[in-house]
Amino acid sequence: MKFNLLRRNKLRAGRLLREARMFARAMKSPAHPILAQIVPTRRCNLSCSYCNEYDDSSAPVETSEMLQRIDTLAALGTTIITASGGEPLLHPDLEKIIHRIRSHGIIATVITNGYPLTLKRIRSLNRAGLDYLQISIDNLNPDGSSKKSLNVLDPKLRLLAENADFQVTINAVMGNGIGNPGDALSVARRAHELGFTATVGILHDHDGQLQPLDEERKGIYEEILRMGSPIFSFAQYGRFQKNLVQGLPNRWHCRAGCRYLYICEDGLVHRCSQQRGIPGVALGSYSREDLDRESHAVKPCSEFCTVSCVHQTAMLDSFRENPGAVLAQIMDSRKELDPDFEPSRLVKLLARLFLTGRNRKLFSRIALRILKIS
Ligand code: SF4
Numbered sequence: 503m504k505f506n507l508l509r510r511n512k513l514r515a516g517r518l519l520r521e522a523r524m525f526a527r528a529m530k531s532p533a534h535p536i537l538a539q540i541v542p543t544r545r546c547n548l549s550c551s552y553c554n555e556y557d558d559s560s561a562p563v564e565t566s567e568m569l570q571r572i573d574t575l576a577a578l579g580t581t582i583i584t585a586s587g588g589e590p591l592l593h594p595d596l597e598k599i600i601h602r603i604r605s606h607g608i609i610a611t612v613i614t615n616g617y618p619l620t621l622k623r624i625r626s627l628n629r630a631g632l633d634y635l636q637i638s639i640d641n642l643n644p645d646g647s648s649k650k651s652l653n654v655l656d657p658k659l660r661l662l663a664e665n666a667d668f669q670v671t672i673n674a675v676m677g678n679g680i681g682n683p684g685d686a687l688s689v690a691r692r693a694h695e696l697g698f699t700a701t702v703g704i705l706h707d708h709d710g711q712l713q714p715l716d717e718e719r720k721g722i723y724e725e726i727l728r729m730g731s732p733i734f735s736f737a738q739y740g741r742f743q744k745n746l747v748q749g750l751p752n753r754w755h756c757r758a759g760c761r762y763l764y765i766c767e768d769g770l771v772h773r774c775s776q777q778r779g780i781p782g783v784a785l786g787s788y789s790r791e792d793l794d795r796e797s798h799a800v801k802p803c804s805e806f807c808t809v810s811c812v813h814q815t816a817m818l819d820s821f822r823e824n825p826g827a828v829l830a831q832i833m834d835s836r837k838e839l840d841p842d843f844e845p846s847r848l849v850k851l852l853a854r855l856f857l858t859g860r861n862r863k864l865f866s867r868i869a870l871r872i873l874k875i876s
Pocket residue numbers: 546547548549550553554555556587588589615650
């Protein structure tokens with residue numbers, strides 16, 4: 503028991519170090535992909551009515567091809583790779599893909615509907631070195647739109663709580679068309695109970711665009727955030743979601759195609775899952791020029807975009823450009839939802855060292871050295 507705890511703490515410390523490296527690299531350079539999403543198979547075992555990202559027949563992508571794609575993403579300087587789908591756990595060699603991601607020092611994450619998880623699979627994901635696993639849960643019980651249901655998946659969640667070495671995030675999905683409004687709250691509560699991270703996402707339409715939430719769902723959305731969401735969820739809330747849940751546009755510059763890449767099963771690079779076909783260039787020939795062009799391109803779909811992974815990379819870029827203002831904005835959003843909120847001593851210390859202190863340039867240089875970034 504004690505040995506197990508020590509081992510998990512050691513793994514957590516390693517993850518934190520890799521995250522710190524990812525963050526430091528994003529702060530140092532505006533030109534490499536922070537996050538790439540890969541599709542090892544388009545096939546899914548479920549058929550959620552709102553989803554346009556799956557079929558029920560595609561074969562898994564050849565493992566050698568997937569490994570080659572990972573190597574190419576590493577050469578482009580990618581810092582996080584997420585396997586999604588379809589259902590990525592239907593790929594028979596997903597563990598080999600994860601292992602290759604980790605061999606490049608890249609953070610490995612998987613987004614799954616949870617159904618294929620067994621004790622054996624969780625242990626093999628542990629051995630492969632998976633860092634993060636995310637399960638989206640839409641409702642308490644299966645209905646006509648989704649079978650990603652808490653009451654069906656709960657035994658899998660318990661297995662994860664007892665056996666996973668990787669960090670688990672449960673994403674409660676909210677949308678006017680799906681589930682009962684209170685379901686998301688029950689999902690988030692159960693996630694906290696099991697020691698997982700809980701996030702909340704807003705359902706988008708087939709173009710990645712917004713479906714504003716009704717008043718009841720808006721209240722529940724804020725309650726989930728108050729339950730102790732990670733700082734990044736608050737950052738997103740302040741910068742993006744606060745407007746989106748009210749049906750208001752966001753003014754921001756989307757750098758999808760540079761800071762975020764979506765690689766489909768055919769090995770083509772797209773701006774995101776909702777804008778497939780643009781630019782639609784083969785990953786093997788994706789160049790610095792492509793990254794640069796996409797970084798500067800104005801995306802007409804940006805105002806009502808709900809693609810949260812791209813929002814997250816944009817948050818990092820905002821922080822790089824204006825750290826003091828972004829930190830203040832995060833704290834303000836958090837206080838708006840919870841007036842008693844006080845940032846931790848660690849956050850205060852880091853802000854003093856790196857943002858406001860007289861020797862902040864020196865501290866930043868030392869940190870980059872320690873993290874082997876400069
Ligand atoms: S489980 Fe995920 S990929 Fe499969 S149909 Fe549902 S939303 Fe789409």
